[in-house]
Amino acid sequence: MDGVSVFSDHICELGEGPSYDPATDALFWFDIVNGKLMEKPLAGKLKIHDLGVMASAVAVIDDERQLIATEVGLQVRDVRTGRLTLHTPIEADNPLTRSNDSRVHPCGALWTGTMGKGEEKGAGSIYWFFKGELRRLFSDITVSNSICFSEDGTIAYYTDTATGLLMRVACDPATGLPEGGPKVFVDHRSSKGYVDGSVVDRDGVLWNAVWGGKAVKAYAPDGTLLREIAMPVTQASCPAFVGAKADRLAVTSAWKGKDEKQRALDPQAGMTFLLDIPVKGRFEPRVRIA
Numbered sequence: 001m002d003g004v005s006v007f008s009d010h011i012c013e014l015g016e017g018p019s020y021d022p023a024t025d026a027l028f029w030f031d032i033v034n035g036k037l038m039e040k041p042l043a044g045k046l047k048i049h050d051l052g053v054m055a056s057a058v059a060v061i062d063d064e065r066q067l068i069a070t071e072v073g074l075q076v077r078d079v080r081t082g083r084l085t086l087h088t089p090i091e092a093d094n095p096l097t098r099s100n101d102s103r104v105h106p107c108g109a110l111w112t113g114t115m116g117k118g119e120e121k122g123a124g125s126i127y128w129f130f131k132g133e134l135r136r137l138f139s140d141i142t143v144s145n146s147i148c149f150s151e152d153g154t155i156a157y158y159t160d161t162a163t164g165l166l167m168r169v170a171c172d173p174a175t176g177l178p179e180g181g182p183k184v185f186v187d188h189r190s191s192k193g194y195v196d197g198s199v200v201d202r203d204g205v206l207w208n209a210v211w212g213g214k215a216v217k218a219y220a221p222d223g224t225l226l227r228e229i230a231m232p233v234t235q236a237s238c239p240a241f242v243g244a245k246a247d248r249l250a251v252t253s254a255w256k257g258k259d260e261k262q263r264a265l266d267p268q269a270g271m272t273f274l275l276d277i278p279v280k281g282r283f284e285p286r287v288r289i290a
Helices: 260-265
Strands: 004-008 015-021 026-031 036-041 047-050 055-062 065-070 073-078 084-089 097-104 110-116 124-130 133-141 144-149 155-160 165-170 183-187 194-200 206-211 215-219 225-230 236-242 248-253 272-275
Touching: 004 036, 015 055, 015 097, 026 055, 026 236, 026 248, 055 073, 055 097, 065 084, 065 097, 065 110, 097 144, 110 133, 110 144, 110 155, 124 144, 155 194, 165 194, 206 248, 215 236, 236 272
Parallel strands: 015 236, 144 194, 194 236
Antiparallel strands: 004 272, 015 026, 015 248, 026 036, 036 047, 055 065, 065 073, 073 084, 097 110, 110 124, 124 133, 144 155, 155 165, 165 183, 194 206, 206 215, 206 236, 215 225, 236 248, 248 272
């Protein structure tokens, strides 16, 4: 497809959680259900790290450490050794749930979501973590997704994918905590596919991967659909800004839930793609754990 190329042909069952680190010019992403962390410089070879635990999102703490959202909570990963150390347990006593979508607010706070491993209805939540403090923000979430923020930190977005509603809520830019109640930003219920991961660019445009819709959609700050980019896979899962100028999009995908016949019809499912379209992206903030 025009403007869409394969960034990595490594096939993930559930490719998710892409995050670009400008310090190393590398994209990190996960195969959640198989406990793998992928690392690939934009002009380098793929490395696969076996985490030994389901994990779904990564944030940079400093040059030596990352914060990883896992099925037992937030773990600090030593970049040199790969060792994981549990920092803040989240639902660690509940074997039925795991981490899912997460993103760092401009102030350094992390919003991180959970969900049932079998997508059990209402089993998940969305949490706020900042300088060692953890709070539950939203509960009764089936599939937490689309966590992202405006550049000035005054707006947060999220969805429970099962509802088909992408939500918007005002935020305190100094803390990343919600101010007031959420309101519907996009009603996707009558459209093909489901709202999955999202990012917001410097113009306030929200870029959303549409699971089951073979597309990435871009929405204006008022919720108007600006454009739709066709994807070569059915289940696009999450975008991330990449490159020295954060001016391109990488998009993960998945084959999870497909039988052999369906996979044969969707042969690139699980690969990670590069969208060579002009975007005014921005780098992820570093997370503040203390």
